[in-house]
Amino acid sequence: MRKLHFALIALAAFAFGLLSSCSVVQKGTDVLVSSGKMKESDQKTILKTGEAIRSTFADISEEEEYYIGRAVAALILSKYQVYNNDQLTDYVNTVGSAVAGYSDRPETYAGYHFLVLDSDEVNAMAAPGGFIFITKGLLGKCRTEEMLGAVLAHEVGHVAAKHGLQSIKKSRLVDAFKLLGTEAAKRYGPKELSQLTDLFEGVLADVAGTLIERGYDRKYEYEADKLSVKFASRTGYNPNGLTEFLKNLEGTSATGPTAKGWFKTHPSPEDRIEKAKTDISGLGKTPKTEPVRTERFLSFVAGLK
Amino acid sequence: MKKPFRVPVLFCTLMILFTFLLAETLIIKIQTTNLRKEPKFYGQTTAVLKAGDSLEKIGVQDGWIQVRTSNGQVGWIHSSAVETPKFNLLASNKGLKTQASANEVALASKGFNKQVEESYRAKHGEISFVWVDKMLKLKIPPSQMESFLKKGKLAEFGGAK
Numbered sequence: 001m002r003k004l005h006f007a008l009i010a011l012a013a014f015a016f017g018l019l020s021s022c023s024v025v026q027k028g029t030d031v032l033v034s035s036g037k038m039k040e041s042d043q044k045t046i047l048k049t050g051e052a053i054r055s056t057f058a059d060i061s062e063e064e065e066y067y068i069g070r071a072v073a074a075l076i077l078s079k080y081q082v083y084n085n086d087q088l089t090d091y092v093n094t095v096g097s098a099v100a101g102y103s104d105r106p107e108t109y110a111g112y113h114f115l116v117l118d119s120d121e122v123n124a125m126a127a128p129g130g131f132i133f134i135t136k137g138l139l140g141k142c143r144t145e146e147m148l149g150a151v152l153a154h155e156v157g158h159v160a161a162k163h164g165l166q167s168i169k170k171s172r173l174v175d176a177f178k179l180l181g182t183e184a185a186k187r188y189g190p191k192e193l194s195q196l197t198d199l200f201e202g203v204l205a206d207v208a209g210t211l212i213e214r215g216y217d218r219k220y221e222y223e224a225d226k227l228s229v230k231f232a233s234r235t236g237y238n239p240n241g242l243t244e245f246l247k248n249l250e251g252t253s254a255t256g257p258t259a260k261g262w263f264k265t266h267p268s269p270e271d272r273i274e275k276a277k278t279d280i281s282g283l284g285k286t287p288k289t290e291p292v293r294t295e296r297f298l299s300f301v302a303g304l305k
Numbered sequence: 306m307k308k309p310f311r312v313p314v315l316f317c318t319l320m321i322l323f324t325f326l327l328a329e330t331l332i333i334k335i336q337t338t339n340l341r342k343e344p345k346f347y348g349q350t351t352a353v354l355k356a357g358d359s360l361e362k363i364g365v366q367d368g369w370i371q372v373r374t375s376n377g378q379v380g381w382i383h384s385s386a387v388e389t390p391k392f393n394l395l396a397s398n399k400g401l402k403t404q405a406s407a408n409e410v411a412l413a414s415k416g417f418n419k420q421v422e423e424s425y426r427a428k429h430g431e432i433s434f435v436w437v438d439k440m441l442k443l444k445i446p447p448s449q450m451e452s453f454l455k456k457g458k459l460a461e462f463g464g465a466k
Contacts, residue, residue, distance in 0.1 A: 061416060063356075067421065067422050070422065074437050089443065094445050094449065098460075101346035101450070102346075106346050106383050110335075111441075113444075115440050115443075176417075180416055187420060193421070193424050197428065235460055287463060293459075296456075
């Protein structure tokens, strides 16, 4: 009889895990517990089985990504001042939202949002969930809307491919999922909250440290360039905006050994140009640069100081 | 001898399995999104959808899904906004596992959530979220986006794809 009891629990856990809709599992098991047909301990076993499925960055929920992104954005903004220019901010948000709209992931938990940072450093950063930053210094290196679109599409690429979340240490995620797996409450008690907050701080250190200090692994930069070419051309931009922007920076202090930000740990522009050219040639016919776009770009950045 | 819960558990399990197998149901996994008249991100919106809303899938087109809402409205949403409760038995070599994001809706409000952020902020008063909240209000209305694309000869207005 005991064996049968366990077999039933296992079967239920299997089916619930398969469906993996915890809200359904929670409600279903709640009903069984309240009617006295299931022990509370059995319910916990089932819920735990469902939770244990989470193991990698891909299992981080949209909402969790949003909260990680918010805090990473706050950390970026603790190091940089905002360039407060409503018209320019609106323009950058329009170009950014356009390339995000034509990306593989136009929808995130709270959408894509863009801010210009008041720094001469040539840099752009994307926090998880779609909080994207571009410095005034980088804007100053763009000559056309195609170039701006390419840079923003590169950042959208990092968000779409969840590169920020991939910089979280595996052991940290394992700890977080393990902690969550033992706690089914909707609101955390002081002990769990304290542990989760410590884990959250660790996650932020992993992501913000990568974005601000260390930079991504080269393979992610090449992937983001590839996605930039894809998303920008889908939007109708000439994808050569990326190669032209990179050429613009060759041999400048933005890419040298003292470089900060975007080029501190990025692969060399020459390598990126080569790879991007291959990506572009793979597209076949590509959109051409329209003078009307360059004109409006120049009018928006004209007052940049 | 008492048979504690064999029948109800089996019944519930099978019922849930059948329900999910038969219905092509989608669930909104992001905070909020719009039901659109056409399959494009700046398309005219016909309804606001929220996290957890369920939809019936009708068709697909280039990453966009035509859906029917619970009150019968038909429109389009992007696949990145929804959770597809389908599953793949071969998705993991560590045993049975649903597709990558299968738990996302289920775990809404759990994990790193508002409560954890509040706790973090209480600990780090020096980190300001003022600009983060301002940033979230920066949104481009669909009509402005359409005008921007049209004037810039972009997307469908530039003959490029």
